[in-house]
Amino acid sequence: GCSSTGGKRAEDRAKRLAANGSAVNTPHWTFAMVTHSGAGDTFWDIVQSGAKQAAAKDNIKFVYSNSDQADQQAQLVQAAIDSHVDGLIVTLAKPDAMKDVVGRAEKAGIPVITINSGSEQSKSFGALAHIGQDETVAGKAVGDELTRRGRKHALCVLHEQGNVGHEQRCAGAKSAFSGRMDDLYVNGTNMPDVQSALEAKLQADPSIDAVVTLGAPFAATAAKAKQQAGSHAEIDTFDLNAQVAASLKDGTIGFAVDQQPYLQGYEAVDLLWLYRYNGDMLGGGQPVLTGPQIVTKDDAAALLSYTQRGTR
Amino acid sequence: MTALTADVEPTAAQSLARRLLRRPELGAVAGAAAVFVFFSVVADPFLRAASLGTVLYASSTIGIMAVPVALLMIGGEFDLSAGVMVTSSALVSSMFSYQMTANTWVGVGVSLLVTLALGAFNGILLVRTKLPSFIITLGTFLMLSGLNLGLTKLISGTVSTKHIGDMQGFPTCRDLFASHWTIGSVDLQVTILWWLGLVVVATWVLLRTRAGNWIFAAGGNPEAARAVGVPVARTKVGLYTAVAFCAWISGQHLLFSFDVVQSGEGVGNEFLYIIAAVIGGCLMTGGYGSAVGSAVGAFIFGVTSKGIVYAQWNPDWFTFFLGAMLLLATLLNTFVRRRAEAGR
Amino acid sequence: MTALTADVEPTAAQSLARRLLRRPELGAVAGAAAVFVFFSVVADPFLRAASLGTVLYASSTIGIMAVPVALLMIGGEFDLSAGVMVTSSALVSSMFSYQMTANTWVGVGVSLLVTLALGAFNGILLVRTKLPSFIITLGTFLMLSGLNLGLTKLISGTVSTKHIGDMQGFPTCRDLFASHWTIGSVDLQVTILWWLGLVVVATWVLLRTRAGNWIFAAGGNPEAARAVGVPVARTKVGLYTAVAFCAWISGQHLLFSFDVVQSGEGVGNEFLYIIAAVIGGCLMTGGYGSAVGSAVGAFIFGVTSKGIVYAQWNPDWFTFFLGAMLLLATLLNTFVRRRAEAGR
Amino acid sequence: MTAQDQNTPEEPQGPLVALSGVSKAYGNVLALRDVSLDVHAGEVTCVLGDNGAGKSTLIKIIAGVHPHDSGTYTVAGTPVRHASPREALDHGIATVHQDLAVVPLMPVWRNFFLGSEPVKGRGPLRRLDVATMRATTRTALLRFGIDLRDVDQPIGTLSGGERQCVAIARAVHFGAQVLVLDEPTAALGVRQSGMVLRYVAAARDAGLGVVLITHNPHHAYLVGDRFVLLKRGAMAGSHLKKDITLDALTRQMSGGSELDELTHELSRTPAATGPVAATDPETTA
């Protein structure tokens, strides 16, 4: 039985666009990106697709690796150095753990660009530039927006216990928010558990009028839980994906905070290429910020197509 | 010899009581009751009707998988790939429907076949190589989680599947796997029915069929079982297939309740299933346990993990409380069971 | 009866060869060699001297814990709390030094005491309650990870500890736990020395002391061991304390090499240790295995996980490759061992 | 017995089970070398030998637990090579192993019927016939003088002898064409031993072929028709009952002169006691 609605065919029909190809004749350099992401995270998926896009354009071999454990991430950077890559892109979510190894890259003559987190340490560690925005800053933007919307009691949903980035997002939001904000830990790899934990929390405390999820996939689940629990809280989220864009459009989600992960990946690779090719560098020693950008119903329509192709 | 103390046949009531006392799940029931009462006291919202629905839902999503995992454990084996297999099943279903633009029922069917094949693969690898199941299923766990991510990105271009909520067949699939209905003020999910159904079937199989006898024997003393002609290898493959079948149910629930599936999900859940089975009285070494016990174990886990939320304890300490409650429940469980054994 | 085929005493060389063939780690060595050769061929950077340092370092961080975990497994028990205990140990050390503004050596000492107490707690709870170690250490695993987060947030205000790099004693502590030195172009971490030292000590204990005999017996047949007067309970508590001791070493390495410790880390590592021990030939059911095997297992894991990175394979498939390589290595391992057993 | 006396020498139908020139090695331990043995319907073949002589190994080959390395193994004339006990069972060979093939945590009645559970009902309602299973177990054990009030207790809680009785009662109950018993009477008391021998005799009379391993030459001589002696893995002799006396058998089993020496020594040590000298033959039983 074929479906006459939706599906792959619809998608194919929709995108009969674009072909691409590399436009430069620089050598086939290898750039490595090592992040603190867990496996299969949407945010980092978009970072990667930005980086790959730039790599294709710049005739770069792009290799990616990640580990959410500080010592493992450091080892992965070391492995990249051992492989004599031509450029290195790292995140500094756990800066102290990375200090040594970034120094070693420097010593080995490998240019380093830091992305996402670590704007304060980037320069002192010897990186050429920092592209991205601190989680704390993004958190503050959420706190401000919640205050602006007149929320009194918000819930910050952490889907990975002990994740530094998550803690920073919640802490940032808490510091800027004028109301009360609670934390809730859920098991991010178990969607039904996320839903039932949220239901339980909303049932336990009906005064909650805003739920902030830290990753786009959890926003939809929060919306379900809210409905089940009969709560009237507004659902807001960090990051974007197609579902969030659609939910923004139909009003299920109040707002999302975007820090343009695509840009972080794309710009990092492109900058490294520019540096090798032309000695260029952006930012003049200051971090290049990619966000935060508050996205609401008004922007949703435009974003929908971008999120569907995985670039926002 | 055994009849020294009472040479008269016990009355029916006495013997029922004695039989109940000997059931492996007795201790777990005591543990569940204790945890339930505890949270009823410390958490006000816990006793509301609506909360019951939430707790039961949380228990059922673990319980559906805990049933076959308990059977497998009785049969003497583990399955570390059970958690990600749920996700694999959901991914296959979703991606097949989407990529082929097929009715979602087709995807559901294909997913069933693929998932059963995965389970059989685990089982066959186990009996062929004679490696410990921990190693085999750890290998398939890693491989499956790699496949989940790799294939999803290859096919969908992102780490999650595409929207299939607008496709034909979705509403009926959802009815089967992810509907819910309201009784009074309690909102009950269909997974609870699946769960209870599985417990009943598994109990029947364990206690009243040849296969059940073979499962106990395969776990209790595989050499002895083989020597009297029990097809131990076939039994174990069958158990892995049963795990796969339930993974398929859970996977379809995941898909049709959330529409989009994240490829990284499911990791770590295999331990929740094992925890539920062990709390419910299954022996890690095989040969002893029950399906009802696994259900009680899942319920203890559901009550505890949600009870802590209802009680609004400091969330930083969540896992601390969880660990402490589990330990206490299991201790009580064992204490009651030993008492019962000594006293019968 | 056994001397039917050859009534003459074997020569020394023959008997050495036979003894080598019978070692539990033989198969693992074959697996390690295969994996090593494989990655030398497919990954150019793998054979560079610098890479060797990285691979050895990665192996050593797992290997240090795999040694006591292997001993524990030979003794018939698990420790699921081993991963987070490493983090706990580091956190205690760091927070004590910082909060008391004490010399870091004081923190290191306090951490040793606390960690040993945690290990002893595991062991005593195990032998007192007679619950399966899976349940006990799962409980302490959850409790410890809650404590790690809860206490760190309570004391430091964030999820990571404060900077202690500028405190007295730090440089000498770093020398002991986290220094590295360069031989030629290979950068070797001090953890490699710790690892080798632990393997040697553990092998000595296992094969040449009474305690070693007791460990094998406690895992192989605790009833029999108890009946001949082996202090099984004491042996098990000792094993858990040994795990704690190595967790302390690993924890101090973590602290003094990164200066700051994240409270959420370590979760999941316990399985890496168990994997290393099992690949190295330890039986999950206890009574069989070796410390050298665990080291080879850790090495296989280190080579595989870093080899995949050096080979620059698609990272989405990382875990797939990891799982496949582990399965293959273990299969080869078992194949070789069975061959050796049949042929001796 | 009278019936066999006639056909034993000629073997008109040929043996049910025949091993010839069978060898088996565990690694480089040669546990069996060139052993031959026939089992005929309505006859008891006894296998005798010292500890470690290879008796259990022989049984395991017949039962399909291990395949043999060389030689031939025929069942009713057809060469076989059993890959699993199931195959041997399908050929009608039921075995009671020395290391007690029971599942300790399972109730007695489930153990009794393990692998051959009776079912009733049909389709999805096909289920174990629990009432029959319990009742049969109870009565089968009662016949051995074991009165279990509670056939639901885990078999692991029975005494060593009781466990052995369950295993034997099971094999007898399902006894197909060939019944193989590895030292069935070793752990048994006087009453139970007698019971087992009675079963063996009954099975033989019912036309089954029986292989009986025992250390007790009296037991062996009482019910056996053929005697195969193993020594350090090799055949040390094969006799029909009519060709050998109990005394000769006892002597052969324990290695002739070695035995004498021992009997001598043992009877010397507790010097003054009367009965020892009088019961010399039993000393070695």
Next chain:
Amino acid sequence: MTAQDQNTPEEPQGPLVALSGVSKAYGNVLALRDVSLDVHAGEVTCVLGDNGAGKSTLIKIIAGVHPHDSGTYTVAGTPVRHASPREALDHGIATVHQDLAVVPLMPVWRNFFLGSEPVKGRGPLRRLDVATMRATTRTALLRFGIDLRDVDQPIGTLSGGERQCVAIARAVHFGAQVLVLDEPTAALGVRQSGMVLRYVAAARDAGLGVVLITHNPHHAYLVGDRFVLLKRGAMAGSHLKKDITLDALTRQMSGGSELDELTHELSRTPAATGPVAATDPETTA
């Protein structure tokens, strides 16, 4: 023996181990009820009884595996209640259990010395005296006629009887003041049984107290000085050797009339064979 003949009736030094009125229940299974037993230095106390009579349970109480529920248990006059086998060992009570207390995956020599490993060297260099351990194991087993080329093989690969021999050799080797043997000869061949009885006699002559459980009245009568009969958990009799004959003992063990019936039946079934009638007493052995 001559020495005992004098002091058995008076017991000047009192028993090494004495149980009086001991009971033990597993759940609601009363395995032992009101059993008394004395073990004297230089004497062998035999415990006899049917399967499930409670013999192993009695042994387990003496060995400290289970504590007794009621009654008194004294060692050299002091009441004790052993919480673990270690305590019993420390009181000089060494036991060989029926369910073979060996660790299957451990080499033979490690099993032999398990729990009593000899060490050499001092301080951190204190280590097992491996050479001695191997050599001792080898010779101790050789004495049982078991010639293991390779004491390094896992004990699980030995035959049932060989394993039993290791356990016995071990207990004898470390035999403290009281040696407790639970059906040691059950799985043994003629030669090995003789060997064990010789050890028992030697131990007795060396002044140890021995508790011997066996189903073989001949074995019991050969070395025993006192006989305790158990029946369904209770004492059915306690005799000194001088008060009972082998025949009476055999008869008591198997429950008198029941035995007669059985002997009758068994000898009837294989009707025409001569030797059966001739060996009637052995039928029950």
